[in-house]
Amino acid sequence: MRGQADSLDDIERRLAGTGLFVRGAFHPDAADGVRPLGDGRPAGTVVLVGNAGPAMWAAFRRDVPDPAGKDPLDNWVDAHLERAAEGLGAEIVFATRKPWPPIQRWALKAGGVHRSPIGILIHPEYGLWHVYRGALLFARKLALPSAPATANPCESCAKKPCLTVCPADAFKPEAFDMQACVGHVESPKGKACAAGGCLARRACPVGRAHAYVRDEGAFHMAAVVRTVRRIELVRRGGANPQDT
Numbered sequence: 001m002r003g004q005a006d007s008l009d010d011i012e013r014r015l016a017g018t019g020l021f022v023r024g025a026f027h028p029d030a031a032d033g034v035r036p037l038g039d040g041r042p043a044g045t046v047v048l049v050g051n052a053g054p055a056m057w058a059a060f061r062r063d064v065p066d067p068a069g070k071d072p073l074d075n076w077v078d079a080h081l082e083r084a085a086e087g088l089g090a091e092i093v094f095a096t097r098k099p100w101p102p103i104q105r106w107a108l109k110a111g112g113v114h115r116s117p118i119g120i121l122i123h124p125e126y127g128l129w130h131v132y133r134g135a136l137l138f139a140r141k142l143a144l145p146s147a148p149a150t151a152n153p154c155e156s157c158a159k160k161p162c163l164t165v166c167p168a169d170a171f172k173p174e175a176f177d178m179q180a181c182v183g184h185v186e187s188p189k190g191k192a193c194a195a196g197g198c199l200a201r202r203a204c205p206v207g208r209a210h211a212y213v214r215d216e217g218a219f220h221m222a223a224v225v226r227t228v229r230r231i232e233l234v235r236r237g238g239a240n241p242q243d244t
């Protein structure tokens with residue numbers, strides 16, 4: 001049954017127990033590129049939902065002890081988001097479904113996070129250990145707390161180890177070299193990345209207490225490799241871009 005959210009607390013209650021939580025919210029304007037609602041009205045409020053640290057992984061593994069098949073985590077997350085949206089009277093934009101929404105730009109607008117030199121947004125508490133799963137679009141303007149004003153931890157990080165530990169030198173000044181990254185991860189020398197996740201992410205001193213557990217790191221790394229290989233296939237004209 002469709003319900004209605006009156007506040008961010010209502011949304012948090014819907015997500016309780018999943019490890020997913022409200023990652024920020026804003027009232028969009030035309031420049032944000034938020035799609036209109038199904039009935040043509042503009043969205044009045046965008047609420048970002050995501051996860052940080054290993055809590056969502058623990059909830060997923062409780063529900064799905066032996067993940068198998070295509071995209072089991074995405075399927076589990078999407079089902080929770082769909083149920084939440086239905087109960088809250090919202091529509092969803094999924095972070096990793098095409099067309100890819102500019103979810104990082106939306107997160108920067110919502111506040112409390114900053115662009116790190118390796119492209120991933122950094123959070124003062126969670127470091128690089130947080131992501132966005134989707135955005136709930138509401139027709140109404142929900143009352144929102146003012147955006148958190150936080151300092152960018154990268155500005156006071158003198159050594160910037162995230163930029164120097166990658167064995168494949170994948171963080172080029174112009175862009176992330178995904179072929180160099182997955183080429184290394186799939187090679188015999190790439191076992192550390194493949195088994196525990198990106199070394200650059202692990203090298204960051206901020207938010208280490210929230211680092212993903214090893215099997216979660218390996219799971220996401222395998223997903224990155226699959227995604228990059230699919231992107232390459234699409235570029236060569238051999239796969240449906242929706243699959244990436």
Ligand code: B12
Pocket residue numbers: 095096100101102103104105115116117118119120121122128130131132133175176178197198201220221224227228
């Ligand atoms: C395609 C994709 C990938 C591809 C290619 C990425 C690439 N070429 O950079 C692959 C599979 C390689 C990949 C890998 C990873 N990804 Co990725 N990826 C995406 C996805 C689905 C689309 C990106 C995109 O093109 N968006 C469309 C445009 C319109 O978005 P945009 O916000 O305007 O800007 C993008 C670029 O312009 C760029 N950018 C803009 N300004 C700047 C400035 C600087 C300095 C840099 C370096 C980049 C940069 O960053 C944005 C994302 O690439 C996004 C989700 C999303 N919807 O954005 C996740 C996303 C960016 N990825 C994410 C993550 C966590 C990762 C990994 C760490 C995963 C892992 N398991 O280890 C790695 C790390 C790669 C890295 N260092 O960037 C998270 C980042 C969360 C955060 N805290 O910021 C996102 C947001 C997904 C999520 N669920 O939250 N990813």
Ligand code: SF4
Pocket residue numbers: 116117118122128153154155157159160161162163203204205206
């Ligand atoms: S290692 Fe330093 S510069 Fe790199 S993301 Fe972490 S805080 Fe920012």
Ligand code: SF4
Pocket residue numbers: 165166167168169170171180181182184185193197198199200201
């Ligand atoms: S996964 Fe490994 S090869 Fe890829 S960017 Fe991270 S450290 Fe570099």
